[in-house]
Amino acid sequence: MNEQPQQPRRDILKTGLALGCVGAASSLPFWSRLALAQGEQIVPFTDVPETFAVPPVIPGSVHFLDTRAIDSFYTPNDDFYIVQHYDQPAVAEADYRLHITGMIDNPLALTLAQLKERPKVEINAGFECGGNRSALFHGLIGNARWGGVSLRDLLREAGTQDGGIEVVFYGADKGTESIRDADAEQNFGRSMTVSDAMGSDPILAYEMNGEPLPHYHGAPLRLIMPGWYGVANVKWLNQIHVQDRRFMGRFQARDYVTLARRDIGGVERWEERSVTKMRLKSSIVRVTRGTAGHTITGFVLNDGTPLRSVEVRIDAGPWQPAEIDSESTQYSWKLFNYAWTDAAPGEHTIVSRVTDVNGQVQATEAEMPEKRTRWENYGQFPRTLRIA
Ligand SMILES: Nc1nc2c(c(=O)[nH]1)N[C@H]1C(S)=C(S)[C@@H](COP(=O)(O)O)O[C@H]1N2
Numbered sequence: 001m002n003e004q005p006q007q008p009r010r011d012i013l014k015t016g017l018a019l020g021c022v023g024a025a026s027s028l029p030f031w032s033r034l035a036l037a038q039g040e041q042i043v044p045f046t047d048v049p050e051t052f053a054v055p056p057v058i059p060g061s062v063h064f065l066d067t068r069a070i071d072s073f074y075t076p077n078d079d080f081y082i083v084q085h086y087d088q089p090a091v092a093e094a095d096y097r098l099h100i101t102g103m104i105d106n107p108l109a110l111t112l113a114q115l116k117e118r119p120k121v122e123i124n125a126g127f128e129c130g131g132n133r134s135a136l137f138h139g140l141i142g143n144a145r146w147g148g149v150s151l152r153d154l155l156r157e158a159g160t161q162d163g164g165i166e167v168v169f170y171g172a173d174k175g176t177e178s179i180r181d182a183d184a185e186q187n188f189g190r191s192m193t194v195s196d197a198m199g200s201d202p203i204l205a206y207e208m209n210g211e212p213l214p215h216y217h218g219a220p221l222r223l224i225m226p227g228w229y230g231v232a233n234v235k236w237l238n239q240i241h242v243q244d245r246r247f248m249g250r251f252q253a254r255d256y257v258t259l260a261r262r263d264i265g266g267v268e269r270w271e272e273r274s275v276t277k278m279r280l281k282s283s284i285v286r287v288t289r290g291t292a293g294h295t296i297t298g299f300v301l302n303d304g305t306p307l308r309s310v311e312v313r314i315d316a317g318p319w320q321p322a323e324i325d326s327e328s329t330q331y332s333w334k335l336f337n338y339a340w341t342d343a344a345p346g347e348h349t350i351v352s353r354v355t356d357v358n359g360q361v362q363a364t365e366a367e368m369p370e371k372r373t374r375w376e377n378y379g380q381f382p383r384t385l386r387i388a
């Protein structure tokens with residue numbers, strides 16, 4: 001699963017559809033099977049309430065994807081989920097500066113044009129909100145190709161000093177936060193260790209799917225931490241600060257904190273852990289009925305660890321291997337298909353699970369270590385449907 005230049009998808013799509021008229025579905029490239037073939041229909045899930053609908057993008061609010069309708073490797077920019085906790089600041093490009101400050105040798109204040117003069121890197125990264133959940137059918141999710149500059153290169157240019165342990169990323173959006181009875185206006189902020197920030201993959205993105213980064217997704221610049229939950233990807237980024245202490249801002253240390261039971265040196269304790277790298281997860285998103293039978297489609301997200309398998313189980317049957325989209329790259333989402341050729345009429349429960357090369361298996365909710373709070377929902381997600 002290497003990072004490869006993408007072929008123009010529109011051209012391939014035409015070829016794929018043309019082939020669809022003559023060839024068997026399974027001989028077609030994976031992505032061409034995502035778009036519904038002629039006569040192919042989505043079989044409704046019975047776990048989705050009839051009233052469930054995905055609202056259009058509305059300024060200031062949250063948007064999520066209708067996962068039943070995922071039909072492309074890259075999520076279109078105008079349908080990519082949107083989450084923010086304060087406002088959606090309009091940052092004028094003309095006055096924009098990215099400030100790099102703190103324990104560095106060369107403080108920087110870069111315009112967007114200066115950032116764009118540096119070598120451009122592109123990476124596929126899919127991610128979900130750490131608060132993504134089954135009630136939304138995991139719609140706080142998307143996959144895009146991001147273009148920008150290497151974070152590591154910029155930090156090297158700035159020259160991080162010995163003793164700096166944490167890199168903090170601030171956005172232009174702000175709100176009031178309280179500790180007990182004291183209020184203070186603060187900008188959205190997130191942090192990570194210097195070694196995480198100096199990894200080869202993180203980028204400061206000014207492009208999304210080949211277009212300028214859209215306003216709602218953090219224009220003019222955002223952080224992309226491949227393999228991490230969405231909250232790490234600070235939008236409207238205007239300051240990066242290196243410091244010698246831990247950053248304790250709300251979205252790092254108080255919110256987006258998972259409360260889970262863990263063995264701490266032989267003692268079972270409840271532990272607070274900040275939402276950082278994505279946990280191994282898969283979910284079925286749709287079932288279609290075509291001429292060759294039914295097809296189950298889903299996605300996988302994780303921290304970039306290579307996968308061993310994705311499997312699907314129908315009712316109490318055996319786990320059956322699914323096919324993973326060969327277009328997937330290390331940090332993209334991985335869509336999968338399973339040809340359900342012998343679907344019997346009636347009610348069914350279907351579920352997927354993913355296993356990585358280290359043998360880590362996606363567990364059921366019931367098997368998961370006790371976990372409170374809404375964050376990091378990565379248990380198996382059974383779906384129900386009725387075959388006519
Ligand atoms: N500046 C800023 N960046 C932010 C946020 C925010 O509230 N402010 N929300 C974070 C969260 S919680 C998520 S899930 C992702 C969502 O990114 P998207 O809206 O582009 O999908 O942005 C992250 N970056």
Ligand SMILES: [Mo]
Pocket residue numbers: 083128129130131230231
């Ligand atoms: Mo989020």
